[in-house]
Amino acid sequence: MIIDHPLLGPRDSDEFTYLGDASLLDRPDGLGEDAAARFAEYVYMRDNPAGLHRELWFHAAGDLSWLVVTRNTATHEITAVELASDVTRARRAGK
Amino acid sequence: MAEYRLTPTPAIAAAPVEIGGTRLAPRAPEAVQTLVLRTQDPAALAAAIEAALGPLPAIGQSALTRAGAVLLRPSRERGLLIGRCPALTLTPNFHAVDQTGFWAMIALEGESARSVLERHWRPDLGDTRFPPGAVAQSSLSGVAVTLFRESAQGFGILAPRSYAAWLFDELATTLLWVC
């Protein structure tokens, strides 16, 4: 697969390691009251879509950036690639 | 009390290989520093680099510093400064980590240089995407390296020292196979 890195252009997916669902970006508050329950959800529960999936890739052999890739798990079509740090910052600003 | 002195050992012991006008050789730059760039304020960063060294290249490009060192910018947050240059003090916009011992350098020059590289390197080596002066980080047969195109037929490879001897052997094999 080819991942079109927003800063570096198209790169082979073999340059990356795959982590999983981008829901990992939404880490709950570790000191919150219901932390154990919320972390159990965060660590163990996942959707498994046949279709669009937002997921995290690490450019291990490249610039060491984390990317959020929107990929169709059935066709492998990649519709969006963003820097994960941008995604997190945007979410916080939006809050 | 005996006086002891430590002398350095080169990263690659193998001798240069030259076949049919293409040459593969270890190189030992005087110094290599990794620059950690803080990019929240791009204008301030560019100004700080300009003040300390010279123009800040765009991502994927390189530039010469005023002192004659080569500044590579393979990614948004990283620079690689190759060559001796004035001591860099910590600034709010970047800091330097001396990695002279970390990086081994290999030079590959000649008409078959690209033919050798395309057996190992995944990204595009074409003149449009990777012209002279371009720099990129990727994998050469499983080793994460920084590749710098110094000229039309000349490339520099910076690899972490522990991999360098193996990588040089692999490239030498390819040079033999391609030429």
Add this chain to the structure above:
Amino acid sequence: MSGAFRLPGGLVDRDRPLGFTFNGRRYRGFAGDTLASALLANGVRLVGRSFKYHRPRGIFTAGSEEPNALVTLGMGRNALPNSRATMVELADGIAAFSQNHLGPLGFDPLAVTDLLASFLGAGFYYKTFMWPKAFWERLYEPLIRKAAGLGRLPAGADPTLYDKGHLHCDVLVIGAGPAGLAAARAAGQAGARVILADEGFRPGGRLLAERHEIDGARGADWAAAQWQALAAMPNVRLMPRSTAFGLYDHGITGVLEQVAPDARAADKPAEILWRVHTRRIVLAAGATERPLVFPGNDRPGIMLAGAVQAYVNRWAVAPGRRVAILANHDGGAALAAELEASGLDIAAVIDARRDPAVVATRGRRGLRALTLADGRRIACDALAVSGGWSPNLHLAVHRDGKPLWRDDIQAFVPGEVLPEGLAVAGAAGGSFGLRDCLAEGGGAGRAAAEACGFTVPDAPGFAADNAQHPPAPIWELSPGRGRAWVDLQNDVTTKDIRLAHREGFRSVEHLKRYTTLGMATDQGKTGNMLALALMAGHTGRSIPETGTTRYRPPYVPISLGALAGREGGHGFKPVRRSPTHDWAAARGASFVESGLWLRAEWFARAGESGWRASVDREVIAVRAGVGICDVSTLGKIDIQGRDATEFVDFVYCNGFAKLPVGRVRYVLMLREDGIVMDDGTTARLGENHYLMTTTTANAGPVFQHLEFVRQCLRPELDVHLVADTDGWAQIAVAGPKARTLLARLVDAPFDISDAAFPFMACATLTVCGGTPARLFRISFSGELGYELAVPAPFGAALAEVLMAAGADLGVTPYGVEALNVLRIEKGHVSGPELNGQTAPKHLGLGRMASQGKDYIGRALAGQTRIDGAETARLVGLRPTDRTQPLSAGAHLLEPAAPRTQTHDLGWISSVAFSPTLGHHIGLALLNDGEARIGARLCAVDAIGDTEVEVEIVPPQFIDPEGARQRG
């Protein structure tokens, strides 16, 4: 003269004769021949025996779709079985051997299977050879295995070299026939980066086999001129002998390149597997002819009509002296005229649409005659058969997509939905007129270049004929009059297809697997279309309703060696060497692989009886005096920034805010589920500067995890990481005399006394008259210990200097085995205890977890459980009979308990012989371990089938108070 069947003319180079052997007999051919054309030129028509029935078989085609002429090239280790003679470019000295017969090719006793054909129909192995049951494994299976298969695998390692590579272009053109050449020209002239790949060694495709003129030039000459013009364009890369075998995601195409015979060498690769990254693809892969099905249609001498044409026109070879022609279209008559003009005798031209059909053939080792429905017998030694042409649409449907049926050409073409960026041109899309092919190719090339942003100059079209011969929907002649073959390579007949239908295997996917048709190395290229047409006839459905089986890469067989490339031997994986590697090797170290690293295991001395003797000596030397050990492979991460402390505080369970500058902490990094991910030491070198270490194996994963925290969870922090593992050589100096030794190296004014540099201190300094260094006072062994780091280039020299400076102290180099014994004696956890199932509390390190802050792993630290091991705790153990050994991995049970999982109390994670204590010791994770100290349990090794009684003790076997490391 290279053979009695050679004709004048053709495209072979008569100035370059070549010698070769087939089954030991010598023959001659010319440069430009294939092995098949050269064999035919010499009148060799019997080339093999069929798979199941061992029937005599001859050359059937002139291309990569060949089902019969599979030969073994070469001998011994160099033998290459199942090579298609039609694709072997003739070279001097080739030795070829026929396959699949016992004894000589002309007389194969296994042909008795032909007589048993009624027992060996489709799926016979589901119905026969079942009784008695025991006979299957002992008798039937070995017999069938011996009789089955085609070529034989050579014994020994493959001496062939292979390589891989990556190519990039704007337009990839697949096929160098008329459509492909026109496409490449158009795209190349526009300035696009073009790759033109063709599986043959000469450009032109069917232009080489047929008689056409393009712009007044002979077809083959026109092709050569186009190729030359393309070769002169710097933006065009020509790849002959290169098969595009698969289309993958995002335009990535697999291309297998064969090195030309005259460029081959034993020390260079023979095949190169290319990944081509392209923006646009023009699929101009042509079409493959299919035969008709009729009784006795598998004899040597029966060939595809297009192949007969190719042998006559391209290779100047007559496939026989009297040639009959059979076709379901009007191309038969045109072919007859061409062959007559070349001097061949035409025995008959049979039009399957009108004329009496073929009902039988004669001639076991070579065709001798045909019998027609009206009783006529026609003497002939070659039969050219054509049932129409099937477009080579494979790559267009590899990703997905259903082919479309076209009644007008009685063939499938690529469907309406094509992979993104792929266009089809010429016969591959169902256009069989030459003028149409040229126009479509040029058009597709232009469109592809334009899509990539290039402007295409206007170019005139090519003048050529547009003759076409659409076939009638006739697939089978004279059904029921005798055995008729559908898949030649797997010996599948029309009877097998009827049987499959009768037994309910009616979908094409079931038909394929039940009869095995299309599953041989030719992948059914000449038989599949016929099979599904016949099944459509049986079921009464139309051909498009019946559909095709799924097309998958590779288009042709790919050698496993090419898929591996050079990733064997030296190239298998990168090797990482530490800065002291050569120094250690010179001192007699043996090395162990630790991931990609090589680490010294021990330093054997002359006269030592084995590795235990060396390791015991090294351990004793460290505890009695001083030893040095390379620890450069452990990960080092440089952390700097205004928020460095907050960052480090977040990723570790330990508290960091109060760690003074110049101090080191032993730390645990947890996963978010509370399980320990890694341990290490982190040193505070400055207010906002930390140096983190990781275990060797986890250097990469921990760095990735830290960057995840930095970029994805806490991007607001000012903190930056630089991986620095390779930048420093780091040597552990351990033992009561360690300080004495190091004092001789450190430069004034550094004070290495215990008061100035206590346990867990760190400092930046210089050694040996000015070399920058870092010193850490940490101990893995439990002795007075330091780790001294210098920039990697000075590592080898540092090891030498330490040995020289410590000679009078008895300084001893030690390797990772002794390192491991020392840490087990000390009760220090390592990899076996950090196995992905243990949280800090299991390791007795629960107090390290800070209560007052959020950190990765905090929320689930107490919650994650392993069923049956919630109360596991780290303990030590030793055999009650001190002479007995222990096994790592043994499970701990009460002595009287049944040896079952429900009574399992834990397991031994680390074991060593302790030379300090004189007996074996171990560390274990034991349920309620702390409460069981003093108890006696059984260590049960179910694999080694031993049991040893053990005493449970605290894990620290030496110096539990820690006085030695704090001294």
